[in-house]
Amino acid sequence: MRKLIEAIHEIAQDNPNGFTVSLETLSLVSPSKGFSVALKETQNCFGDEGLKKVIQVAKKTNSKLVGGWKDGHLFYYDAVLIVENLEEAKKLGVENEQLAIWDFEKSETIYL
Amino acid sequence: MNEIKRIDLLAGIVSDQDVNKLEAAALLMRRHVSVIFKIKSVEHENKRLIIQVVQERNAAKKYFAAGELIDKVKNVFGPILPDWKIISHPVPYLGSEVDVVTPEWIQDKMESLEIKQVDIVNATGVTKSNVAAWVNGLRPMSQPVKAMFYYFIEYFKSNKRIS
Numbered sequence: 708m709r710k711l712i713e714a715i716h717e718i719a720q721d722n723p724n725g726f727t728v729s730l731e732t733l734s735l736v737s738p739s740k741g742f743s744v745a746l747k748e749t750q751n752c753f754g755d756e757g758l759k760k761v762i763q764v765a766k767k768t769n770s771k772l773v774g775g776w777k778d779g780h781l782f783y784y785d786a787v788l789i790v791e792n793l794e795e796a797k798k799l800g801v802e803n804e805q806l807a808i809w810d811f812e813k814s815e816t817i818y819l
Numbered sequence: 820m821n822e823i824k825r826i827d828l829l830a831g832i833v834s835d836q837d838v839n840k841l842e843a844a845a846l847l848m849r850r851h852v853s854v855i856f857k858i859k860s861v862e863h864e865n866k867r868l869i870i871q872v873v874q875e876r877n878a879a880k881k882y883f884a885a886g887e888l889i890d891k892v893k894n895v896f897g898p899i900l901p902d903w904k905i906i907s908h909p910v911p912y913l914g915s916e917v918d919v920v921t922p923e924w925i926q927d928k929m930e931s932l933e934i935k936q937v938d939i940v941n942a943t944g945v946t947k948s949n950v951a952a953w954v955n956g957l958r959p960m961s962q963p964v965k966a967m968f969y970y971f972i973e974y975f976k977s978n979k980r981i982s
Contacts, residue, residue, distance in 0.1 A: 717961065721963075722878040724850060724853040724875060724876075724877060724878075725849055725878065726850070734959075735878045735879070737851070737881070743851070805843070806839060806840045806844070807840065808847075809847045811851075814881055814883070815894045816843075816844040816894060818898055
């Protein structure tokens with residue numbers, strides 16, 4: 708876990724505006740299609756403790772993806788799902804109390 | 820900290836719920852494509868809003884021209900302020916010279932300038948194993964590492980010209 712956290716830290720430092728990384732390959736992920744939905748369970752997770760929780764949650768999903776961004780002097784993280792179908796993505800977004808989801812193909816937000 | 824700079828200028832114009840929506844959408848724009856919004860001015864009488872939209876370097880390497888950045892403003896602000904005229908000031912990402920650095924670029928420069936890995940190790944104090952990993956593409960390079968290689972090679976070139 709420590710090595711995983713350190714690797715994600717390095718990625719976060721290099722990409723403070725934001726990133727999505729695969730826990731399996733530790734490579735950055737940016738699909739050409741699909742929709743990103745953040746999980747409610749990992750809302751407001753920041754710092755090392757937050758990242759640990761996010762990793763644990765993400766490992767249980769099919770996507771195994773962790774997203775992050777810097778806000779002020781803190782790094783925030785969340786577990787995200789990438790869904791191909793728009794209606795399914797919207798439904799998941801609502802279930803996870805999201806206000807918007809991300810469209811990778813159009814690089815746009817979709818309000819829910 | 821607010822995602823949209825000067826969002827306080829929208830006080831009284833949009834509801835708290837809509838502010839939250841704008842902030843959520845703006846955060847998605849920043850985290851996925853490093854697009855950042857700043858409200859420059861609000862003209863209540865004319866219902867005119869001027870927004871600066873800037874794109875910075877992003878992990879996805881997706882970059883937009885000025886027209887596309889204007890579309891991003893419409894995507895985020897349009898649904899929340901449908902009756903307002905929104906004027907965008909786009910600032911596209913221009914890139915950095917350092918973005919050319921890849922393992923292949925480094926190897927090519929090393930060959931043409933007769934640079935050995937030990938030269939890089941000695942000049943930078945970075946360990947041999949790290950330098951080798953980056954040069955051989957075994958480890959991804961962060962932006963500071965790319966800058967290090969780029970400016971080392973520039974330094975090497977200028978010193979070679981002098982000597």
